[in-house]
Amino acid sequence: MAKVVKAEIDLSTEEKIKEAASKVFTKKGYGNARTRDIAEEAGINLALLNYYFRSKEKLFDIVMAERIQKLFGILTPILNDTATTLEEKFEKITENYINMLIEHPDLPIFVLSELRNDPERFADRLQAKTHLTQSVFVKQLQEKGTEIHPFHFLMNLLGMIIFPFVGKPVLQTVTGGEENYLALMEQRKKLIPEWLKMMLAKA
Amino acid sequence: MAKVVKAEIDLSTEEKIKEAASKVFTKKGYGNARTRDIAEEAGINLALLNYYFRSKEKLFDIVMAERIQKLFGILTPILNDTATTLEEKFEKITENYINMLIEHPDLPIFVLSELRNDPERFADRLQAKTHLTQSVFVKQLQEKGTEIHPFHFLMNLLGMIIFPFVGKPVLQTVTGGEENYLALMEQRKKLIPEWLKMMLAKA
DNA sequence: AAATTATTTAATCAAATGATTAAATAATTT
DNA sequence: AAATTATTTAATCATTTGATTAAATAATTT
Numbered sequence: 001m002a003k004v005v006k007a008e009i010d011l012s013t014e015e016k017i018k019e020a021a022s023k024v025f026t027k028k029g030y031g032n033a034r035t036r037d038i039a040e041e042a043g044i045n046l047a048l049l050n051y052y053f054r055s056k057e058k059l060f061d062i063v064m065a066e067r068i069q070k071l072f073g074i075l076t077p078i079l080n081d082t083a084t085t086l087e088e089k090f091e092k093i094t095e096n097y098i099n100m101l102i103e104h105p106d107l108p109i110f111v112l113s114e115l116r117n118d119p120e121r122f123a124d125r126l127q128a129k130t131h132l133t134q135s136v137f138v139k140q141l142q143e144k145g146t147e148i149h150p151f152h153f154l155m156n157l158l159g160m161i162i163f164p165f166v167g168k169p170v171l172q173t174v175t176g177g178e179e180n181y182l183a184l185m186e187q188r189k190k191l192i193p194e195w196l197k198m199m200l201a202k203a
Numbered sequence: 204m205a206k207v208v209k210a211e212i213d214l215s216t217e218e219k220i221k222e223a224a225s226k227v228f229t230k231k232g233y234g235n236a237r238t239r240d241i242a243e244e245a246g247i248n249l250a251l252l253n254y255y256f257r258s259k260e261k262l263f264d265i266v267m268a269e270r271i272q273k274l275f276g277i278l279t280p281i282l283n284d285t286a287t288t289l290e291e292k293f294e295k296i297t298e299n300y301i302n303m304l305i306e307h308p309d310l311p312i313f314v315l316s317e318l319r320n321d322p323e324r325f326a327d328r329l330q331a332k333t334h335l336t337q338s339v340f341v342k343q344l345q346e347k348g349t350e351i352h353p354f355h356f357l358m359n360l361l362g363m364i365i366f367p368f369v370g371k372p373v374l375q376t377v378t379g380g381e382e383n384y385l386a387l388m389e390q391r392k393k394l395i396p397e398w399l400k401m402m403l404a405k406a
Numbered sequence: 407a408a409a410t411t412a413t414t415t416a417a418t419c420a421a422a423t424g425a426t427t428a429a430a431t432a433a434t435t436t
Numbered sequence: 437a438a439a440t441t442a443t444t445t446a447a448t449c450a451t452t453t454g455a456t457t458a459a460a461t462a463a464t465t466t
Contacts, residue, residue, distance in 0.1 A: 036452095047456075048415085056455090119372040128374070129377050133377065156362075159362035187352070239424090248446080
């Protein structure tokens with residue numbers, strides 16, 4: 001056997017394919033992506049892709065798991081931090097998300113549009129229900145004694161943070177070039193937490 | 204020739220195909236949609252689809268034009284109404300959008316994810332730049348003398364309205380069934396305008 | 407070094423898929 | 437009614453596309 005080197009080379013070639021797949025899938029979506037695109041992007045033979053991952057679908061599953069984690073993994077630790085106040089959570093989530101989304105602007109539209117195609121399929125990956133309903137964040141909101149359902153705050157937060165990236169193709173035609181867009185996103189890092197604090201105060 | 208009847212029958216069969224295409228494309232996206240799916244949904248022969256529309260792509264172009272209009276057509280008349288205040292515009296946009304999105308929850312994710320695939324292609328359909336920069340809405344905001352860029356308000360409004368529908372597959376696993384989700388959306392009709400008024404007041 | 411196992415490639419397959427063609431049917435015009 | 441035009445269908449094409457196979461090469465073990 002060639003265990004040791006297998007592991008190393010596997011990781012290297014496997015990783016090359018996985019990253020190419022992530023890039024191509026994220027840019028074009030599952031249906032528009034061709035396994036040949038991925039192979040070319042990875043600089044390998046098409047057969048190798050199937051040798052390592054058996055099928056387009058299996059490769060896609062692996063990519064999706066990682067992309068979902070990348071998109072939603074930010075939330076869980078912050079929402080469950082007992083050491084921070086609600087206000088600090090707003091700030092951290094906004095800051096972390098916008099920084100990440102500036103680097104990966106096409107991540108949300110990819111994940112959300114693939115989830116639409118088959119929500120059941122990735123339901124277990126999400127586990128949003130448990131993560132959120134029992135989160136410190138929700139408890140802190142309930143302690144405030146507000147009439148407003150906790151998820152409204154979450155929708156507002158995520159909506160204000162993520163939507164500008166989901167709608168980037170449209171919105172950027174309005175704001176002008178990439179620089180202007182980035183400048184607006186930078187402003188939103190400070191603005192969004194303030195807006196949420198206002199909502200909290202009035203609630 | 205068969206002019207008169209051609210026009211009528213064309214409209215009927217053409218419309219059947221167009222509506223089937225709209226349904227299938229919206230649900231699955233261009234890349235995952237099959238012309239055979241559309242033909243079956245329309246209850247017609249596959250060849251008929253090509254007889255009327257020449258190709259999948261041309262049919263898609265027509266569908267996209269209508270879907271873009273459906274998604275963004277709501278905005279223009281309200282944003283340019285000189286008879287309403289900013290506050291009333293918030294209310295009208297929220298009310299109209301949420302009502303429409305309850306009927307067509309998969310519209311935004313479809314349009315936005317297809318726009319991502321080729322933003323240039325539909326740039327002329329959007330014309331967001333002109334429609335917005337010179338809108339009454341923007342002028343009214345500027346009269347308020349706020350430091351905050353007008354587009355922040357638009358992003359917040361659209362983000363809070365549209366995002367819950369874009370993220371429905373994820374968010375609904377948290378909120379529970381369709382009824383709960385609808386109830387939350389109904390609440391947002393009243394809440395979102397209030398939140399925007401607060402942002403305006405503090406700005 | 408020989409044998410074994412793992413990796414990679416070129417060639418090819420089979421099914422899916424968008425599109426066309428030729429013929430049949432229906433409608434309209436003359 | 438005959439001729440013309442429009443609509444619809446069944447059958448078929450050509451290409452694309454995901455996947456496999458058999459052979460070549462490289463690495464590892466014995």
